[in-house]
Amino acid sequence: MKITGLQIRSIQVQRQHRTVVGTGIHTPVAGAGDAPTLSRFAFLQLETGEGFSGLGEWSDLEAGLEPVQLKGQLEALLLGRSPFDLESIFATFPLDRSTRCAVDSALYDLMGKALGVPVYQLLGGRYRPQVEVSWVVYIRQPDLIAQEIQAMCSQGFTAFKLKVGSRIEHDETCVRIIRESAGPQAQLKLDASGAWSLEEAIEYIPRLAQYGLQAVESPVRGRGAEDLARVRQAVEVPIIEHVWDRWDYVLDLVRHQSVDIINLFPEGCGGLFRCKKVLALAEAAGIGALLGSTVELGVGTAGQIHLGVSSPGIAYPSDLIGPAMYQEDVVTRPFVYQAGGLAPLEGPGLGVELDPAQLERLGE
Secondary structure (H helix, E strand, O other), rough: OOOEEEEEEEEEEOOOOOOOOOOOOOOOOEEEEOOOOEEEEEEEEEEOOOOEEEEEOOOOOOOOOOOHHHHHHHHHOOOOOOOOOHHHHHHHHOOOOOHHHHHHHHHHHHHHHHHHHHHHHOOOOOOOOOOOEOOOOEOHHHHHHHHHHHHHHOOOOOEEEEEEOOOHHHHHHHHHHHHHOOOOOEEEEEOOOOOOOOHHHHHHHHHHHHOOOOEEEEEOOOHHHHHHHHHHOOOOOEEEEEOOOOOOHHHHHHHHHOOOOOEEEEHHHHOOHHHHHHHHHHHHHHEEEEEEEOOOOOHHHHHHHHHHHHOOOOOOOEOOOOOHHHHOOOOOOOOEEOOEOOOOOOOOOOOOEEHHHHHHHEEE
């Protein structure tokens, strides 16, 4: 089986509300009247002579990245290749990690469809029935956060991650509101997005820990392995950090015993294939894992779910909020949360297909 063609389509879609992460004491706080955040996406469709079609997604595109302009390069890299040749295709892959992720997803989708099996069977088999989801709460006015938590609890969510990193007084108010609204049994993580200095992290984490924290993510500016290790030694709350696609950084975190848990996701690591390798490093080091997110739409979320249900190391609630955060999607069968989690859709490959009418309506 060989790849014979490819297509790329771009769209724009709004989130349910404005999403703000921590940058320090001057971080703006989103209010009820703020316009929702607008995100750009692109979708890759690889075709084979046997009639199979594989899907990939560029999620929440960064400014300046225009996937449609990469079509010629991708054709040169992929046409005539077997989708099963992952090692050789990615050995010298010259494009950015978001593009690598989109290609990786489409290759796995093709392989699954050609074999008649879901992608999780290609990643080690189904280890758990679904991925537990940690609903991500962005920096907003406290009254909006209270409403949001009540709504998500009513939908079955029992795990939450709050973005912090504005004024500590505001952060503490919001942590308290979530704990009071979600109850004592709810799992609660914080994500400072690298907004704190080393000294602030060591001061603020114990102050917020009184509300019962599962972990704190990206607590220190610069995210250096040595600084993270100092924070971990100084506080009693587990520490999480993103690892992206840098092998040297992963090894630094292991060497300095900087973290208890890694946050990884296909877009950040460059695809499912690379994620499995990073998870193997974490497992060897005795480090836990969760799935982070670029807040994907349906195609990207599908890949995340297949990775999550097939990976024993992903034992912490993950950030797969895209199906509920966006006002619309482009897949024919949108994902539905059950008991605060997501399961893969039935069918070979990723289990999702694009809706042509939605692509046309939301297209750029």
